[in-house]
Amino acid sequence: MTSQLPLALTPQGARPIGMAAAIVEDDGGGRVFVHGNLAYAWDAGDAAGRRFAAVSLMRIKAATQLQVAQAFAVTPATVRRWETQLAEAGVAGLMGERKGPKRKSKLTDDTVADIRLVSYVRNRWTRRLEHAAVSVAGRQRQYVRVVRVLRT
Numbered sequence: 001m002t003s004q005l006p007l008a009l010t011p012q013g014a015r016p017i018g019m020a021a022a023i024v025e026d027d028g029g030g031r032v033f034v035h036g037n038l039a040y041a042w043d044a045g046d047a048a049g050r051r052f053a054a055v056s057l058m059r060i061k062a063a064t065q066l067q068v069a070q071a072f073a074v075t076p077a078t079v080r081r082w083e084t085q086l087a088e089a090g091v092a093g094l095m096g097e098r099k100g101p102k103r104k105s106k107l108t109d110d111t112v113a114d115i116r117l118v119s120y121v122r123n124r125w126t127r128r129l130e131h132a133a134v135s136v137a138g139r140q141r142q143y144v145r146v147v148r149v150l151r152t
Contacts, residue, residue, distance in 0.1 A: 009036030017071040018063030051094040
């Protein structure tokens with residue numbers, strides 16, 4: 001028998017995830033080690049890679065859902081949603097949803113132009129009326145009342 005201490009299985013500065021895994025995240029991305037071996041890695045900004053690593057840790061039973069959620073700084077519901085997205089659509093499902101409208105607007109180009117024109121004219125006239133009210137009223141209290149009435 002040797003008196004050598006066991007070697008550390010995770011890199012220095014890694015945060016443990018359960019009993020078998022550890023995570024290292026920095027400005028360049030992140031890495032997950034399972035039993036000391038690099039299992040998953042992603043670059044900064046690679047949300048799908050990070051989410052895949054989180055779900056995979058649960059799938060191989062290296063950590064529980066709660067442990068994964070804590071390590072990746074999300075809620076357990078988020079991890080559960082990622083797992084469902086991966087099961088339904090594969091890695092493409094982990095890409096994240098597009099921000100903003102999900103479908104094309106039902107407004108025609110003419111309607112959009114009309115709305116912009118009305119908005120422009122209203123804003124222009126509101127500013128002119130506010131300016132006239134200030135020069136006529138001359139006092140702050142009356143100005144506030146006039147502006148309040150004009151904006152309704």
